[in-house]
Amino acid sequence: LSYPFLVFVCLFFLSICKKIKKGKEATVVFTTRNRSVMKVGRYFLTTMQRRWVSIDQLAVYQTLEPPTVTSDPTRATALLLDDPWDESFMDGAENDARLTSIENRFENEANKKNWSNDELVANTMQLSGVYIKNYKLDKAESMLNLIMPWCQKAGGPFLWKGLEKLATLRFKQNRQPECAELLETLSLIAPSNIATHSNLTTAYNSIGNYEKALEHIEIGIKLKGGTMDKDDLWSLGLVKKNLGEHEAAIQYLTQSLSEHYKDTPDDLVMIAKVHDSVAAAYLAVKNYKEAEKHYREAHALFLSTVGPDSPLTGTGCSLIADCLFDQQKHSEARSFYLDALKVESSKDGIHCTPLFWLLDKLNTISQHIPKDPSYTSEIQKLIEVSIANLDARNLLEDGNGGVLLQKMAETYLFEEPPNPSRAGDLLRRAKELLMEETSVDMSTLISIIDAELLVAESALSGEQPIENPDSLFPVTDTEDKDTTIKNLTEENQSLKREVARLRGILTTMKQNMKVLDEF
Secondary structure, three states, rough: OOHHHHHHHHHHEEEEEEEEOOOOOEEEOOOOOOOOEEEEOOOOOOHHHOOOOHHHHOOHHHHHHOOOOOOOHHHHHHHOOOOOOOOOOOHHHHHHHHHHHHHHHHHHHHHHHHHHHHHHHHHHHHHHHHHOOOHHHHHHHHHHHHHHHHHHHHHHHHHHHHHHHHHHHHHHOOOHHHHHHHHHHHHHHHHOHHHHHHHHHHHHOOOOHHHHHHHHHHHHHHHOOOOOHHHHHHHHHHHHHHHHOHHHHHHHHHHHHHHHHHOOOOOHHHOOOHHHHHHHHHHHHHHHHHHOOOHHHHHHHHHHHHHOOOOHHHHHHHHHHHHHOOOOHHHHHHHHHHHHHHHHHOOOOHHHHHHHHHHHHHHHHHOOOOOHHHHHHHHHHHHHHHHEEEEEEEEOOOOOHHHHHHHHHHHHOOOOOOOOHHHHHHHHHHHHHHHOOHHHHHHHHHHEEEEEEEHHHHHHOOOOOOOOHHHHHHOOOOOHHHHHHHHHHHHHHHHHHHHHHHHHHHHHHHOOOOOOOOO
């Protein structure tokens, strides 16, 4: 029996290595005293992600061996509470300089080799939190990847804090289902605490499981002695908005905003987030005046705190653009969508879904206002940045990637100036991915791609017009020849009408289309 078992183990190990080599995510299994086997998350890195970080190559990590016994909870808690790297961060060059200073201090301390293993892990954990706070998500992933196996063995506060950091990272990477899974695991093995239930509320609200979100709001309120605070009001307002209870949502959210201004007037980033939530509630009832007012207030606060390049500001730009779009203020909406795309295309937590919807709105706007080649050129540059960023993370290898590539191709095919050659390249790549997708019927989108490929090929062939069309049709019957030439003359318009028809079908199915995890 031992020989087959050994073969099985080897094959399993090779399959995991293959996933890592291809940049795929492998599931990590932890064992704890509470449960023998527990899936807690995915955190293998791609080669590109490792190349971005230097601290993870420090020699001190080469000798970090998992502990042989569980950690002392009292010492672990004290180490994790002592955070020498946590500082207030704002915007721009000053923020980058401060982060670089922290990294240099960390490297100097680590190279002294005065830290014990648990001190090294605690400091690494805290540094990962600094990276997460500043949306340096690749660096955060690298740090957590180094220490999570150690935390697994140590158990207790180290494992709890590691799961918490990893869950926060997954949320900011737009991987909310994994975030919820990690937090549920944490709630099973760690003492019940308010922060975990608050985070679970946010995670479930983001993936549309509003019953679970309400359940964790109630648990959190009970842990506080039955009194709601400003954060509970915020969470409850968001759930009510998503459930369609708009009047209650506006009441809870405006009360939360008022209490944030009263209790924490210096926490401008949090206040900006609540402004966005209030705006969304007003937008849901088509109160555009109030919605736009709060969105603009949030945008101004984000600009003055985290700056124009922050993912928070990018999301804010997208939200205010949606509000303007609904009011048919297309020119201003386009500017905000473009600002959002600039942030989305280059951020660490890049994801196909927000890119798809940004490009979809930009393509739609171009049908309502005069086409502007300068905007088209800027959008196409950002598309190429997005593709490079997504490819480096192996995020254009499935149905999600195919849907996004088709949307990108439309910008090259239908905007001014068109680039049918690049459109064709993207469409062929998209079709290949969608043909391999088995979890969802993608036949309609593939039909759209086929029609768009014909338009692209027609545009390319039209660049060199044929002087003697008769030479293409060696037919003897004059009537047949004339009919064929007439059909070819009308072919381009026919193809464009077919594309328009199929794009109309796509528009009607957007709300129900589910490609893998998001679409």
